[in-house]
Amino acid sequence: MARASPPLVSPTxxxxxxxxxxxxxxxxxxxxPPKSENGISTNGxxxxxxxxxxxxxxxxxxxxxxxxxxPRTMSSSSADRDVAVDGFDMNSxxxxxxxxxxxxxxxxESGYPRRRATIACEVCRSRKxxxxxxxxxxxxxxxxxxxxxxREPGIKxxxxxxxxxxxxxxxxxxxQSNLVTHTSGLAMASDSPAASNGTNMSTDxxxxxxxxxxxxxxxxxxxxxxxxxxxIPANISTxxxxxxxxxxxxxxxxxxxxxxxxxxxPQNLLQLEMAREPLHLGTSYNLDLSNAxxxxxxxxxxxxxxxxxxxxxxxxxxxxxxxAHGFREGPExxxxxxxxxxxxxxSSGSISYNPPEKDPPGLSFFAAAxxxxxxxxxxxxxxxxxxxxxxxxxxxxxxRPLEAWTxxxxxxxxxxxxxxxxxxxxxxxxELGERVYWNAxxxxxxxxxxxxxxxxxxxxxxxxxxxxxxxxxxxxxxxxGRDELWYxxxxxxxxxxxxxxxxxxxxxxxxxxxxxxxPVVAELDYQLEQWYESLPLPVQFPHTRxxxxxxxxTVLRLRYxxxxxxxxxxxxxxVFQNEAAAMDxxxxxxxxxxxEASIRQxxxxxxxxxGHLPYLWQGALSMVSQTLLVxxxxxxxxxxxxxxxPSQMDVIISDVVIEVERYAHLAPSLxxxxxxxxxxxxxxxxxxx
Numbered sequence: 005m006a007r008a009s010p011p012l013v014s015p016t017x018x019x020x021x022x023x024x025x026x027x028x029x030x031x032x033x034x035x036x037p038p039k040s041e042n043g044i045s046t047n048g049x050x051x052x053x054x055x056x057x058x059x060x061x062x063x064x065x066x067x068x069x070x071x072x073x074x075p076r077t078m079s080s081s082s083a084d085r086d087v088a089v090d091g092f093d094m095n096s097x098x099x100x101x102x103x104x105x106x107x108x109x110x111x112x113e114s115g116y117p118r119r120r121a122t123i124a125c126e127v128c129r130s131r132k133x134x135x136x137x138x139x140x141x142x143x144x145x146x147x148x149x150x151x152x153x154x155r156e157p158g159i160k161x162x163x164x165x166x167x168x169x170x171x172x173x174x175x176x177x178x179x180q181s182n183l184v185t186h187t188s189g190l191a192m193a194s195d196s197p198a199a200s201n202g203t204n205m206s207t208d209x210x211x212x213x214x215x216x217x218x219x220x221x222x223x224x225x226x227x228x229x230x231x232x233x234x235x236i237p238a239n240i241s242t243x244x245x246x247x248x249x250x251x252x253x254x255x256x257x258x259x260x261x262x263x264x265x266x267x268x269x270p271q272n273l274l275q276l277e278m279a280r281e282p283l284h285l286g287t288s289y290n291l292d293l294s295n296a297x298x299x300x301x302x303x304x305x306x307x308x309x310x311x312x313x314x315x316x317x318x319x320x321x322x323x324x325x326x327x328a329h330g331f332r333e334g335p336e337x338x339x340x341x342x343x344x345x346x347x348x349x350x351s352s353g354s355i356s357y358n359p360p361e362k363d364p365p366g367l368s369f370f371a372a373a374x375x376x377x378x379x380x381x382x383x384x385x386x387x388x389x390x391x392x393x394x395x396x397x398x399x400x401x402x403x404r405p406l407e408a409w410t411x412x413x414x415x416x417x418x419x420x421x422x423x424x425x426x427x428x429x430x431x432x433x434x435e436l437g438e439r440v441y442w443n444a445x446x447x448x449x450x451x452x453x454x455x456x457x458x459x460x461x462x463x464x465x466x467x468x469x470x471x472x473x474x475x476x477x478x479x480x481x482x483x484x485g486r487d488e489l490w491y492x493x494x495x496x497x498x499x500x501x502x503x504x505x506x507x508x509x510x511x512x513x514x515x516x517x518x519x520x521x522x523p524v525v526a527e528l529d530y531q532l533e534q535w536y537e538s539l540p541l542p543v544q545f546p547h548t549r550x551x552x553x554x555x556x557x558t559v560l561r562l563r564y565x566x567x568x569x570x571x572x573x574x575x576x577x578x579v580f581q582n583e584a585a586a587m588d589x590x591x592x593x594x595x596x597x598x599x600e601a602s603i604r605q606x607x608x609x610x611x612x613x614x615g616h617l618p619y620l621w622q623g624a625l626s627m628v629s630q631t632l633l634v635x636x637x638x639x640x641x642x643x644x645x646x647x648x649x650p651s652q653m654d655v656i657i658s659d660v661v662i663e664v665e666r667y668a669h670l671a672p673s674l675x676x677x678x679x680x681x682x683x684x685x686x687x688x689x690x691x692x693x
Contacts, residue, residue: 126153247510250454251629258580260636263684274455276672277406285371299347304485306350309556310618312492313393313439314343315475316483331372335387338376342394345369349401354616360669370398381414386433386440389418393443403621403670409451415444416460423465441469442496449499450622490543491556497535498563505570518578518591528571536564555614565601566626572598576633579642586642596646599637602630606656609663624667628677631660635688661685
């Protein structure tokens with residue numbers, strides 16, 4: 005149906021006077037001030053400040069962060085494609101006609117009589133066509149460009165055969181989880197410490213070495229997956245189904261468990277988030293666009309750097325379409341509203357300073373976008389998935405992790421459908437689809453690191469989806485900002501490394517000796533250092549101890565030390581269980597590295613504000629985890645000497661407790677976390693007397 009030409013309105017141009025109107029289901033008004041009120045230039049494009057990150061020549065290459073020149077990863081499959089090569093032919097346009105009957109020429113050409121295929125593929129079975137039985141694809145599947153699947157003939161098994169197979173399957177699973185995952189699954193670089201220090205030994209040697217053994221932590225309830233991932237994933241760069249990295253697991257450790265008056269189940273955080281009051285948005289919205297230009301500028305300067313999921317070249321076109329629709333329908337309207345919501349949030353600093361009785365910045369824009377989401381949730385397009393990602397980003401800003409996960413689950417299903425067959429994502433949407441995918445995977449990994457949630461199944465495409473490379477410019481459109489990718493690519497690489505750590509060290513039920521742990525930890529630490537050295541200079545943070553002015557460097561430095569803490573944390577547990585373990589020089593040195601990384605995250609606690617928009621909830625739980633760790637270390641005679649002086653530790657811990665208590669009103673999970681470390685600090689002080 006033809007549509008009237010939309011008015012040429014953008015957040016950087018003149019706008020008509022305010023015109024209230026009624027929507028079908030929701031009432032809201034839009035205030036569009038004239039030029040004289042806001043002084044916005046008609047042709048002036050928004051400019052990124054000179055301090056913003058610069059990408060040479062406007063090109064974005066993952067080399068140097070995830071490129072071919074980086075060391076091999078922990079799995080050979082991951083190592084071979086850190087710069088992903090899409091296995092799907094997005095440009096396949098095979099549209100040849102398929103006749104109902106196809107003459108069989110194989111028999112004539114070969115001189116042999118035609119033989120009937122003993123096994124027909126699924127496609128030929130469904131079409132009731134003769135199958136020539138060719139492998140890997142029969143003729144019909146080659147012509148249809150379809151996946152050719154053969155149903156192998158059944159084998160009759162008696163009870164004894166079935167019992168043997170069940171036992172073999174169980175043994176294979178035990179070997180996979182307890183041995184292969186921790187040792188022989190490593191694909192170490194030849195120049196890495198684990199390979200160069202005489203530790204490239206057999207699985208049996210690695211597991212037998214050392215007398216110290218770390219017992220498995222208590223098991224949790226099994227997790228039911230939403231997606232198609234029903235087996236243990238071969239790629240160790242993804243989050244395991246059950247692991248012991250969450251902060252509340254530390255409360256089960258010796259010494260630390262003495263700091264709380266009652267046991268806490270790691271499921272408590274999830275239960276609290278499930279029981280919290282829903283977000284009340286109302287049905288009447290007043291959209292004031294007088295500051296639209298500044299909100300857009302704030303988004304592209306201080307929000308898109310984290311998510312990289314909105315093209316600065318498409319923004320003006322999206323805004324025109326949204327204005328033409330009155331912000332009442334369509335994915336473009338939803339995207340514009342969410343960009344304005346996030347831009348408003350970024351303009352107001354940390355939400356932790358927002359009074360509880362006052363609406364958070366950008367809530368009116370988000371409420372209007374929320375009213376459009378139900379219609380978009382039923383659409384299976386890249387644009388609708390982009391809306392879900394942006395809405396999830398705002399929910400993370402509101403510290404609503406479970407609501408964000410609900411939207412991300414819907415996004416995951418869309419992406420699995422779109423990526424399930426070549427050609428479902430149009431070529432012009434391929435770059436956006438890749439960015440939406442990586443955002444969804446990063447979000448899910450962060451949530452799974454702290455909450456025992458179902459896996460969506462999106463991880464199955466992690467090896468085939470390419471890394472972002474840069475949005476295409478649109479002819480005749482002036483970009484409203486820079487397309488920054490450095491942080492986004494660095495975060496993808498670091499998240500994959502964190503997932504490897506969870507796989508190799510923290511899977512539930514795993515028993516790892518400190519000797520077998522040594523080469524694993526050495527390799528993971530080596531990969532972390534390679535990640536740091538591969539960062540482009542504008543985002544490569546210095547190892548100085550003072551605060552940094554660059555928010556991207558600040559966040560990357562905090563994430564770096566969080567990863568280093570997780571890598572070396574098992575050695576702290578070994579000493580908590582047996583103080584004599586610290587007499588081993590390797591154990592003592594690795595404990596020192598862990599505690600130093602923890603202190604580096606806590607000594608300038610307000611530095612975490614730089615990442616509050618994307619990471620407040622995740623960062624707060626990380627702070628709680630590291631604080632509990634150093635609290636326990638102060639009570640350990642073997643570890644206390646590795647820490648700064650007690651008076652300095654008291655100040656650091658006190659600052660963290662006050663900071664986390666300031667977050668308590670934002671979420672019930674953070675309120676419980678604040679109560680736990682407040683009680684832990686009070687009991688720690690009493691135990692020291």
